[in-house]
Amino acid sequence: MISLINEFTGWLYQLGYSEGTQKMLPACVREFLEQQRITDIADIEPDQVRAFYNWLQERPLKKRSGALSEMMIHHYVYALKTFFTWLEITEQIDYNPISGLVFKRPRQNSRHPLSTDEVGQLFTAASGLKERAVLHLFYSCGLRRSEGEALNIADVRFGEQLLYVRAGKGAKRRVVPMPAAVTKDLETYWLQERCPYSARKVKDLDAFVLNRVGGRMSGTGYNNLFKGLAGRAGLPPAITLHHLRHSIATHLLQSGMPLEYVRDFLGHYHLETTQLYARPSAEQLSFL
Numbered sequence: 510m511i512s513l514i515n516e517f518t519g520w521l522y523q524l525g526y527s528e529g530t531q532k533m534l535p536a537c538v539r540e541f542l543e544q545q546r547i548t549d550i551a552d553i554e555p556d557q558v559r560a561f562y563n564w565l566q567e568r569p570l571k572k573r574s575g576a577l578s579e580m581m582i583h584h585y586v587y588a589l590k591t592f593f594t595w596l597e598i599t600e601q602i603d604y605n606p607i608s609g610l611v612f613k614r615p616r617q618n619s620r621h622p623l624s625t626d627e628v629g630q631l632f633t634a635a636s637g638l639k640e641r642a643v644l645h646l647f648y649s650c651g652l653r654r655s656e657g658e659a660l661n662i663a664d665v666r667f668g669e670q671l672l673y674v675r676a677g678k679g680a681k682r683r684v685v686p687m688p689a690a691v692t693k694d695l696e697t698y699w700l701q702e703r704c705p706y707s708a709r710k711v712k713d714l715d716a717f718v719l720n721r722v723g724g725r726m727s728g729t730g731y732n733n734l735f736k737g738l739a740g741r742a743g744l745p746p747a748i749t750l751h752h753l754r755h756s757i758a759t760h761l762l763q764s765g766m767p768l769e770y771v772r773d774f775l776g777h778y779h780l781e782t783t784q785l786y787a788r789p790s791a792e793q794l795s796f797l
Contacts, residue, residue, distance in 0.1 A: 510542050513550065520595050525769070529778040537588035550596060555606045558589060562612060579613075586612050622759040623752055627744060634742035642698035642718065643734060648753040649691045651775055654728045661715045662703075667696045674776060683776045758783065 514535045521531045541547075544564060545557045565582045569575070577585075589607055596602040623631075628648060635641040646652050646660065656674050664673040670692045672685040687695070703719065716725035735750040754775070761771050772783040 510539070510548075514539055517592060517595055520599075521591075530780075533584065533778060534588040534591055537585045538592045541585070541589060550602060553602075553606045555610055558607050558610060561589075562586065562610075583612075583614065622756040623744075623748070625760060627742075628753075628756060628760075630742040630744065631738060634738055636738075636741070638694075638698040638702045639718070640734065640738055641694055643731065644738075644753070645691045645694055646718075647731075647735075647750055648757050650685045650687065651754050651757045652685075653754065653776075654731060654750060657718070657731055658726065658728050660717045662699075662717050663715070665695060665699070665717055667692055667699075683773065685774065 517538065518531055518535045521534060526534075541558075541561050545553075545561055547553055547557070562582070562585075565577055565585055568577055570577065586607075593602070593605045593607050597605055631644055631648075632641065635644060643657075646657050647654075650672050652660070652674070659675065660672075661675075664675060666673070670687045670689065672687055674683045674685060699717075703717065710723035711719065712723045713719070713725040718726040720726050720730045732750055735753075739748050740746075758771055758775055761774065762768065766774075768780055768783055772780055775783060777783045
């Protein structure tokens with residue numbers, strides 16, 4: 510089965526799947542084949558797929574306590590569907606054993622993206638360079654809160670118009686391109702506010718964004734800053750910092766950016782995550 514998995518991985522590479530997906534999908538398929546003790550793909554039955562799916566509901570995590578999330582189980586199902594589709598295309602099976610099965614879909618994201626007008630309200634309400642910089646980090650660059658906390662001065666390259674995320678979710682690194690206007694605003698914040706900050710008061714010399722006492726800006730600090738900013742912009746209290754990341758994802762899709770590019774921009778491993786993450790409404794779909 511090793512050669513079969515290698516061939517499947519090669520097919521994923523030819524189709525342009527990301528390196529992460531080229532590793533993840535075959536790993537999921539390999540676990541299925543091993544758990545069900547399959548030695549001949551021609552003999553795979555729907556009952557074996559269903560038995561594996563049921564087993565995943567109770568399968569413990571390998572590196573910590575707990576069970577698989579609904580989204581992770583959904584990734585296994587997607588991996589098997591992709592694998593069996595490849596077997597059909599290459600005429601290695603006569604019947605797709607997963608084709609007639611129905612599986613529970615993960616719960617949909619309940620966050621609704623902000624409109625471009627609402628994002629504009631936030632930028633208009635920004636009272637200083639720091640607030641404007643924070644909006645760019647979490648909206649224009651699509652950072653997670655933890656990524657904003659970890660952002661260092663060396664990670665923001667004004668000359669190259671690039672922002673480096675050194676330790677994203679799942680230790681996934683990525684490079685985020687910054688438009689000229691975003692680069693200019695971040696550089697203005699750096700030159701006029703961050704850089705002149707009294708060296709005696711700076712407690713973290715590497716941090717790109719500092720709190721009022723000169724320490725690295727924490728997630729709570731970002732949340733409090735955004736809460737005050739959103740209130741001044743007249744947005745509902747339920748709007749959170751993480752809405753910015755969902756919003757830029759949806760707006761990029763609306764502008765015509767391919768889903769694969771949006772996935773890489775956000776640092777997702779799977780296209781399915783991006784599809785669930787950025788859910789355009791029926792009205793928004795008309796822009797796609």
